[in-house]
Amino acid sequence: MQALFNKTRGDKVIWVAVILLALVSLLVIYSSTGTLAYRLSKSAESYLFKQFAFTAIGFMIIYFAHRINYTLYSRAALILFVISIPLLIYTLFFGAEINEGSRWIKLPIINLTFQTSDLARLALFMYLSRQLSRSQNDIKDFKQGFLPLIIPVAIICALIAPANLSTALLIGATSLMLMFIGRVNLKHIAATIGIALIPLIFLVSIAFAYYDKADHQSKDLPAVLSVGRIPTWIKRIQDFAYADKIETAYQVQQAKIAIAKGGWFGLGPGNSEQRNFLPHPYSDFIYAIIIEEYGLVGGVLILFMYLLFLFRSIRIFKKCPFAFGAFLALALSFTLVIQALVNMAVNVNLFPVTGVPLPLVSMGGSSFLFTCMSIGIILSVARNAEKLEGKAAAEDTQKNGEL
Template sequence: MILLALMSMLVVYSSTGSLAYKMYKGNTEVYLFKQIAFTGVGLFLIYFAHMVNYTLYSRIARILFLITIPLLVYTLFFGVSLNEGSRWIRLPIINLTFQTSDLAKLALFMYISRVLSRKQDDIKDFKKGFLPVILPVVLVCLLIAPANLSTALLVGATSMMLLFIGRVQIKHLLLTGAIAMVPIMMLILAAVWQHHEGNGVRARSEAKSRLTARVTTWVSRVEAFMYGNNGSKNEEDDNYQVNQAKIAIAKGGFFGLGPGNSETRNFLPHPYSDFIYAIIIEEYGIMGGAIVLVVYLLFLYRSIRLFRKCPYAFGAFLALALSFTLVIQAMANMAVNVNLFPVTGVTLPLVSMGGSSFLFTCIAIGIILSVSKYVEKNEQQQQSEPEGQETVEA
């Protein structure tokens, strides 16, 4: 976490220099100080969350999940809109916005970890075992998807992996996956049809409702990913973002241009959030990008070891679920930056510029450390037992 946070400060300072100069009349350090403040708050949240006994999270999981559902409904209809999607709600007193989907992910994985740990005897049964764990996942994904389809897909994929590890029947997972593939295939077919129909479809789709506009955006992104473009110069176009990211990666080469020497940051939209990985590669080269990738994989490896050592099912499932969602989100962000996935709105955990996503990521890491602390205490107790006691018990 410290390695990623240090990388974040360097790259956020570099990628926001021009924006800060424009917005704050020459003061280019504003966003750097904000990122340092977010990192300090994040470290406090990690420390606080890791001091709490992880079994307490099992007790509050149901309450937190029940609070999340009306928040998602409120966000869907009355939230702050950006790019035709309602993803944020504004807190009235402190006048700050946060993404309810971040809270929903945390609450959902705590809740299904609790249900999985309690349903292991009936987990193979469709009604008693499968439905109680899949219905919360479906509900949360349906509420998130209209405004943030990419996050809903990531939550669904993480949940499916967790259910597979939780010994859910393969046929039940395959059935769920087949149903989920139907709307995805419809998006792909719509993108193919729109590409062959041409600009007439786009012209007819301008005066649409917000939901219809979001569907049009999804279709356009899939179309752009499948067919590319002819060198778009529109900064709002997804192809423009992808092309600028490719330029940044090409300029970076193997060892990069050096810290603070990015040139594409002045042209690439959102270089401090969605496309920060392209700036990392431009400044630190493929080697720097590979180091970031290895850090996330090391984080996942440590979490898997923790899962294997944890003696209780809830802690094991909780640590694995939270680590899966962070690493899968990181992989999705990096894949978008190198044009392996269509453009999405997901950030690079702990590296993109601070916000509600950064703070909820820190809480998730604190919960993982809480489980880890208990496992370490358990191992120390076992090692400190008298050698003769094991013989007597045997």
């Protein structure tokens, strides 16, 4: 154990934040899975042990990923990106449908589901970081600098959006933010945002147009707008816009009740009442359960840990002497923290329901393991930056001694 501890490097603050979030996950999942366990004739302990197993595997992934030199991820970036495209296409047409969304594929033999968008997101940010680091001399040019960056983003987002629009929007927003930091021409970024806003504005306009204010309910959509998940997107926008008037905005109402019951210090661990009524209290709406059991103080502490994680990742970005590692650490930290902020915003009704989990806290699955992989890569960049910093300090000491 001591040898393992001695080999553990990277930003210690990030390690502490990750461990604390994982511990919170175990506590809240054990509390929030009682109704699910009863419905499926299982014990709540079985879900606790399952989450513990995912946590143990996740930390193994973090450890081994952070021991690998991050430059190897640059070599794997193109391969993973190419692999992710056919996987996304397969998922789009033949994916397993869970909770009205076709985002998963079933792995043979082990019979587990795997969310291909998680791999695609990781591969895309590796590839973007590589391209940004290699094209800084031509970064302002549209053909040489911008197109090689935006085309992969457009492909991945277009393949993810039909089944998981919220994830596609998060990936697109994080990619543009990374391009902005990577000195991409602001005109090109602004034009991309403008083009991306056109379908979103159209979707919002349709949501308002097909809402009956007199009866407080959604109107029937024409056949052309009843394809795929478009009705679900429209319904979520309507539920958010008219949450105080629509009786069917059940998730939002139950989340508000959970937050109101929590007060400043909460009802105490395991004392949630809304876990029996709130859909998916162990994944999409786990933050509402945290506030109900640990109060506003607990909710703020969770938010603080994610912001601390982001702050330390920005520090790694500044310390890393090589562009690829700096961009990679920043991209992966941005996507995790933005996802966390969106999840929390949904829980407190500041954002329409999206279906994205709270990283490291929501019940484990492929998303949890890929989150751990991302954290391991960030810590790999931190470990190598510390090593180079220590080597430089040792050389300076040696020079001063010789003088």
